[in-house]
Amino acid sequence: MPISYTLQFVNLLAALLLLVVFAMLTQRRILSMINLFAWQGFLLTLSTAIVAYSTNQHHLYYSAGLTLVLKVLLLPWLLHRLMRKLNVRWDVETLINIPTTMLVGIALVIFAFNLAAPISQLAEGITRGLIGIALAGVLLSLLMMLTRRKAVTQVVAFLALENSLFFAATSATHGMPLVVEFGIALDVLVASFIFGIFFFQIRETFDSLDISNMERLKDD
Amino acid sequence: MIDLYLLALLLIPLFGGGMLAVFGSRPWAAELNSVMSFCTFAASVMLTLQVVASGPQVVFGEQFFIDQFNVFLVALTAFVAFTTSLFSRPYMRIEQHHGKLSTAMLHLYYSMYQLFTFTMLLGLTSNNLGIIWVAMEAATLTTVLLVSLYRTPASLEAAWKYFILCGVGIALALFGTILMYFAAERVLGEGGTALLWTHLNAVKGELEPTVLKLAFIFLLVGYGTKIGLVPLHSWLPDAHAEGPTPVSAVLSGLLLNVALNAVMRSKVLVDGSLGTHFAGDLMMGFGLLSLLVAALSLYRQKDIKRMFAYSSIEHMGLITFAFGMGGPVATFAGMLHMTVHSLTKSAIFFAVGHAVQKVGTQQMEHIRGLLQVSPTVGWGLALGTFAILGMPPFGVFASEFLIVTTAMHEYPWTTPILLISLGIAFAAIFGKVQPMVFGESTAKPLPHPPALIPVFLHLLLVLVLGLYMPPYLADWYRQAAALMG
Numbered sequence: 185m186p187i188s189y190t191l192q193f194v195n196l197l198a199a200l201l202l203l204v205v206f207a208m209l210t211q212r213r214i215l216s217m218i219n220l221f222a223w224q225g226f227l228l229t230l231s232t233a234i235v236a237y238s239t240n241q242h243h244l245y246y247s248a249g250l251t252l253v254l255k256v257l258l259l260p261w262l263l264h265r266l267m268r269k270l271n272v273r274w275d276v277e278t279l280i281n282i283p284t285t286m287l288v289g290i291a292l293v294i295f296a297f298n299l300a301a302p303i304s305q306l307a308e309g310i311t312r313g314l315i316g317i318a319l320a321g322v323l324l325s326l327l328m329m330l331t332r333r334k335a336v337t338q339v340v341a342f343l344a345l346e347n348s349l350f351f352a353a354t355s356a357t358h359g360m361p362l363v364v365e366f367g368i369a370l371d372v373l374v375a376s377f378i379f380g381i382f383f384f385q386i387r388e389t390f391d392s393l394d395i396s397n398m399e400r401l402k403d404d
Numbered sequence: 405m406i407d408l409y410l411l412a413l414l415l416i417p418l419f420g421g422g423m424l425a426v427f428g429s430r431p432w433a434a435e436l437n438s439v440m441s442f443c444t445f446a447a448s449v450m451l452t453l454q455v456v457a458s459g460p461q462v463v464f465g466e467q468f469f470i471d472q473f474n475v476f477l478v479a480l481t482a483f484v485a486f487t488t489s490l491f492s493r494p495y496m497r498i499e500q501h502h503g504k505l506s507t508a509m510l511h512l513y514y515s516m517y518q519l520f521t522f523t524m525l526l527g528l529t530s531n532n533l534g535i536i537w538v539a540m541e542a543a544t545l546t547t548v549l550l551v552s553l554y555r556t557p558a559s560l561e562a563a564w565k566y567f568i569l570c571g572v573g574i575a576l577a578l579f580g581t582i583l584m585y586f587a588a589e590r591v592l593g594e595g596g597t598a599l600l601w602t603h604l605n606a607v608k609g610e611l612e613p614t615v616l617k618l619a620f621i622f623l624l625v626g627y628g629t630k631i632g633l634v635p636l637h638s639w640l641p642d643a644h645a646e647g648p649t650p651v652s653a654v655l656s657g658l659l660l661n662v663a664l665n666a667v668m669r670s671k672v673l674v675d676g677s678l679g680t681h682f683a684g685d686l687m688m689g690f691g692l693l694s695l696l697v698a699a700l701s702l703y704r705q706k707d708i709k710r711m712f713a714y715s716s717i718e719h720m721g722l723i724t725f726a727f728g729m730g731g732p733v734a735t736f737a738g739m740l741h742m743t744v745h746s747l748t749k750s751a752i753f754f755a756v757g758h759a760v761q762k763v764g765t766q767q768m769e770h771i772r773g774l775l776q777v778s779p780t781v782g783w784g785l786a787l788g789t790f791a792i793l794g795m796p797p798f799g800v801f802a803s804e805f806l807i808v809t810t811a812m813h814e815y816p817w818t819t820p821i822l823l824i825s826l827g828i829a830f831a832a833i834f835g836k837v838q839p840m841v842f843g844e845s846t847a848k849p850l851p852h853p854p855a856l857i858p859v860f861l862h863l864l865l866v867l868v869l870g871l872y873m874p875p876y877l878a879d880w881y882r883q884a885a886a887l888m889g
């Protein structure tokens with residue numbers, strides 16, 4: 185039965201995706217975090233292509249191609265280039281309390297699976313259980329945005345969040361209509377350019393990419 | 405005809421954005437901006453007349469849907485976008501004269517202004533829940549560089565916060581949209597139609613309630629971040645205070661409405677699927693909390709634009725509460741309140757913008773005696789404040805009165821919270837605006853004559869709506885309220 189093989193393969197990729205998110209959560213070096221993000225995109229491309237093959241949804245091949253171009257090649261390349269230009273290639277971020285972050289992350293995964301349980305019951309075949317993983321990815325990426333203090337890593341966390349959402353769309357619903365997916369991809373692309381502009385503006389104004397400089401606006 | 409008007413409505417601002425991207429640094433860019441906004445407004449008027457006369461319509465392979473509810477927001481958006489472009493012409497010139505803005509920054513401003521209008525109109529008229537999401541995200545992207553236009557540390561911080569928080573919020577809304585699609589696919593089958601609102605609306609009784617419930621929570625939290633609902637509001641006062649004033653006016657007056665439209669569209673589907681008041685209860689809770697927290701925060705404000713940004717949170721809370729109550733009267737009142745709030749709040753921001761330019765600071769303790777130096781700016785601010793605080797005979801009084809009386813009737817326990825919040829807001833804002841308008845002045849004259857016609861035009865409309873609502877308008881709003889339940 186080829187279907188059950190593909191199902192197992194997608195499940196394996198889903199587990200790997202979750203693993204990558206955990207790795208990103210605790211990664212100190214910015215450069216490694218960007219590489220992990222590229223890996224996440226690659227896993228996403230694979231899983232989308234497999235879902236496309238097993239369900240015969242041709243439009244999913246397009247979104248797999250789009251993911252490959254945008255999230256595995258273009259965005260990591262753009263981020264690497266920015267790192268070089270901003271001269272922060274070898275920067276290390278001080279993360280406080282990695283074990284606690286991990287524990288909170290595990291709690292979030294359990295919460296996500298519980299939240300998604302009634303929906304997973306409705307899904308048939310390939311999608312069962314994957315919604316929980318996607319939701320866990322979303323919540324973990326949110327946690328990552330909270331724990332990061334540098335503009336670049338916050339952006340990578342944001343892009344990882346988008347990846348998890350994309351995984352939810354392909355695994356749970358066999359992909360959104362193509363026009364919507366193109367729209368989302370366009371938004372992500374424009375957002376990345378604006379992020380890039382911001383890095384330079386922040387650097388110029390604050391002399392560093394640390395966003396702890398940017399906590400001055402208060403109600404007083 | 406209707407497809408022609410819709411095409412014009414969407415293509416004019418898109419084309420205008422392109423034109424201004426090329427010609428944005430010419431001396432006549434401000435005029436071109438106003439002309440484009442006027443053409444968009446004209447198209448919206450024609451579209452409105454058609455839709456109000458002939459009822460809801462789907463256009464362009466069902467990708468767009470226009471009914472009495474969203475056409476009211478389309479007309480309001482196009483109108484305020486036009487008057488704001490009139491205001492921004494002298495305002496931005498004065499800023500340039502003061503050396504705060506360069507020609508390159510103005511270039512960016514004009515082209516983004518038109519694109520921002522486009523994204524809002526796309527978000528309002530699209531029938532596709534996915535495209536609505538794309539348009540909402542695009543609206544953030546077009547305005548984020550405008551918030552940081554001055555390149556000061558504070559404006560950069562505000563823009564970064566706006567970008568990140570709204571990005572996260574809108575990502576949650578995307579998850580909600582995916583869940584909605586997941587539920588719809590089981591009924592409508594795969595393919596393009598399962599995200600079309602009109603199709604979903606036709607089968608809303610068959611959609612899986614457990615999925616829709618979860619989807620609505622994500623959609624409300626996601627789009628609620630953009631509406632500025634407490635506790636997701638922390639980006640809003642910063643972005644509204646640090647950006648240029650025309651941007652504050654359109655963010656406060658328009659963008660919040662567009663996000664609320666997306667929530668209302670989802671609420672109709674969830675109500676139909678669940679058959680309970682779940683969505684309404686959630687909206688009422690968020691609305692009341694926003695109203696109360698915003699009213700309590702007003703006292704602590706020292707920056708005039710921040711204070712009016714909190715006032716926007718307060719009013720969006722009230723509108724969300726009214727829509728949450730549901731029923732023809734409350735929905736009607738909510739729509740009326742949206743209209744008068746947009747008009748009044750943008751008028752206030754226009755007056756505040758010029759007042760700040762005269763004094764050179766946004767700190768309220770340094771703004772004194774506006775009436776003495778510039779009676780028109782002073783009266784604009786004073787009357788606008790009276791209007792926004794719900795003083796009769798302005799239209800805000802009528803809509804707030806309707807909301808509070810409906811609440812008394814349907815949910816009596818909410819009445820004290822509503823009245824106390826409105827009372828606190830009144831005392832806070834009135835106490836701060838009064839010395840700014842009266843008293844001894846420190847202000848300087850401006851290098852260009854200020855734009856005051858938009859201020860008084862808006863206030864006149866709000867006054868008219870408070871005294872007499874034309875039957876045509878009343879009829880239109882009633883039909884829209886009936887559509888939204």
